[in-house]
Amino acid sequence: MNLISGRYVEVYNPRTSTIADRFMRGYLLIPLLLAIVFGGLACTRVQATENRSGKTIVVTYPILGSVVKDLVGNEAAVIVPMPNGQDPHEWEPSAKDIATLNKADLVVQNGLGLEGGMEKTLKQAEKAGVKLFTASDHIQVRKVGSGEGIPSGDPDQAEGADDSHIWTDPSVMKAVAMALAARLETDLAIDVSDRLQDLTHRLDALDKEVAAAVATVPQTNRKLVTGHESMGYFAQRYGFKLVGAIIPSQTSQAEVSASDLAELKTLIQENKVKVVFTELGTSPAVAQAIGRESGAKVVELSTHVLDKDGSYFTFLRNLAKAIVDGLR
Numbered sequence: 001m002n003l004i005s006g007r008y009v010e011v012y013n014p015r016t017s018t019i020a021d022r023f024m025r026g027y028l029l030i031p032l033l034l035a036i037v038f039g040g041l042a043c044t045r046v047q048a049t050e051n052r053s054g055k056t057i058v059v060t061y062p063i064l065g066s067v068v069k070d071l072v073g074n075e076a077a078v079i080v081p082m083p084n085g086q087d088p089h090e091w092e093p094s095a096k097d098i099a100t101l102n103k104a105d106l107v108v109q110n111g112l113g114l115e116g117g118m119e120k121t122l123k124q125a126e127k128a129g130v131k132l133f134t135a136s137d138h139i140q141v142r143k144v145g146s147g148e149g150i151p152s153g154d155p156d157q158a159e160g161a162d163d164s165h166i167w168t169d170p171s172v173m174k175a176v177a178m179a180l181a182a183r184l185e186t187d188l189a190i191d192v193s194d195r196l197q198d199l200t201h202r203l204d205a206l207d208k209e210v211a212a213a214v215a216t217v218p219q220t221n222r223k224l225v226t227g228h229e230s231m232g233y234f235a236q237r238y239g240f241k242l243v244g245a246i247i248p249s250q251t252s253q254a255e256v257s258a259s260d261l262a263e264l265k266t267l268i269q270e271n272k273v274k275v276v277f278t279e280l281g282t283s284p285a286v287a288q289a290i291g292r293e294s295g296a297k298v299v300e301l302s303t304h305v306l307d308k309d310g311s312y313f314t315f316l317r318n319l320a321k322a323i324v325d326g327l328r
């Protein structure tokens, strides 16, 4: 007799248990099994919205928020006060948002002046002792290069200025995720190492996917004119020339002059640019006029807003697809 059957005989020996015992065992077993099955299902459901650490992380804008949510999962609550569809260059938090931010265990910001309307709030929170993680502190910051855009004397877009649009390159977001994972471990005692591994693999795959899509665009067509100077990291990663922008600035909030627009028209024609990409904060009337006068097609591009599913991956795929479809 082996050990398992030996145990079985010891527990269920019919000679030592009465008929009533066996009857009761059967009746107790059914509700017990049901409790295990349904209890298990209930636990699975609870886990979907669970906050295992009880900690709260506030992220300043939805695109970065999406990557942070993918990294953190159920290990902490991730709150993004800025609604998707708002312009991160100008959005200002309400009193309630400021209170949420001040209660956070960690605030994740972009930095490099992206959060124009939140800057004061973020500085005050830091002064009050709120822990801050600045994504752009952990990447190779892109500088505005010579010949990019139109010289307008604005220091925010002058040659050598920092480019804040870090999310248009998935390899940059990978660097952010890696640095944030380390910070979560040291400051919040949250271990996301498994999730980090999954996220970095997916970001690598996304990077390859975008590069393959871009490879179908002839090199002579890889020229970008955008609403403002938002596609620098994408251009640097995938080999596009930045010809100019309707608003010749890092921010959608800058002024546009008639001479800027005249110069942009010349640049579009000289570079034989096929498409003018407009985005959040670009005046549709100005974009249409430039298209009409230069002969370029006007195509809308979502550079600062997530798609309905709230996924960074969908966002970047669609961004790349709009560019590839427009320029191929």
Ligand SMILES: [Zn+2]
Binding pocket: 089, 165, 228, 229, 230, 250, 251, 252, 304
């Ligand atoms: Zn922007």
